[in-house]
Amino acid sequence: MSDAPKGLVIHGPMKPGFEEILSSEALSLLADVHRRFDGERKRLLQERLDRQARLDAGEEILDFPSETQAIRNGEWTVPPAPADLQDRRVEITGPVDRKMVINALNSGAKCFMADFEDASTPSWENMVEGQINLRDANARTINFTDEKSGKSYTLSDTPATLIARARGLHLDEAHVTVDGAPVSGGFFDFVLYLFHNHASTAKNGSGPYFYIPKLETRFEARLWSLVIRHCEEALGLKRGTVRITVLIETLPATFELDEMLYELRENITAFNAGRWDYIFSFIKRQKTDGSKVLPDRAQVTMTAPFMAAYAERVIAVCHRRGAHAMGGMSAFIPVKGDDAANEAAVEKVKADKTREASIGHDGAWVAHPALVPVAIEAFDKVMPGPNQLDKKPAVKEDREVLTSACEGTITEDGLYGNADVAIRYIASWLQGRGAAPIHNLMEDAATAEISRAQLWQWRTHGAKTDDGQLIDADRVKAVIAKAAGAIKAEVGDNAWAGGRFSEAADILTELALSESFEEFLTLPAYGKIQSR
Incomplete structure (x- = not known):
């Protein structure tokens, strides 16, 4: 772009409409944010690695910081949520593709979390087209016609409140560099959405609302607070215009809930219990401790003691400080032509949402529009008011x-299931689809992270399945090969070749057998989509 700010270079293709999102003014703010704050982002990411080394060596344990005891003991609260975030009893989540955005906003849910992160492959086209889609949604001009069916989609008169989920601090946007360095994916998502939507959301009686994922410490929360405050000032917005919900999906964050709320107290509205990523973080941050080996993923439910304690702590801290406490995801999706499976899925969602409402959550997530009324009914029975x-x-x-x-136990089915789901999901991600229907569940990156982390943990610590058989490198390789072979037989040679399943199996094998533990599987996988 000839009018890009000095030092900023766009390396991705400029498709029609991209120039409206990647305007000189918007990119100038992005370059400014990068130059002011990217050094601290990189320092904090290095601190994660340094802390992991200390945890691995037994030089540090995860605990509540003694130096912030006064914050935890103090009497303070965060600002009340804006009117359209007071009642969040059911939120639907999904990627930022155009049809999904319309269907989610029309679903009857109170809010829609439009996900630039775990439910989206961060290809250049997905990220910029997602910004176009959300801009058009807030402008109330979004529409879509399916080329195959001819069906047209438009926005209803009462759409859900839109909340954009930016990428985590660990992810770069390699297609934009400033002074030769890639910008943060999270800063890219945040700045562009805020720049293009603060006026239209205000016109709609709403505001620029965000989900911020994968924070681990108060220092990371402080960085986001500084970025938000700077952008509000740069755009002439009143302080506190931006409102955020932080996903509590890492084990270290659970020990700093008060501190993170305090750092973000001008802009915070809620915490969300991101259960799947939390399980992944539980494994990752305690990866060298053989006593932390988890059973089959299906057995690690929200009633497991460590998971229940985490959810209860999120609720208790949030409500003490005046913030909402959002529950987690029900990933079930309807099965065409299978009434029995659908009835079972509905009952599971109903039980899950009833449990969340009963322990004090102010709302929770579903993955499919058909399950919105099921979740609403569950919350309505327990929560007559807008929140708890x-x-x-x-x-x-x-x-x-x-x-x-x-x-719990580790079973052959659990071992095979981890390999199967991980291959299927990684292949979908490589093809550009970050939300993947797999075995009647809508899966995102967190599922694959748990699956590959468990394979690594079980192999590393010499775990055994319940039949007494050792899980070693040879067995992991064999189960990955078995799962890959079954998928190939199922989809056929052509779909296998075009679906990047072989690459997915190779990525999984490398991650599961590596002596080191990769922070996020999306980091090495990102390089495989940058040129596509």
């Missing part, structure tokens, strides 16, 4: 429960 901020359970600081693995 008046429920204030005691805040507990039980480090032992939060860091202890639950009981």
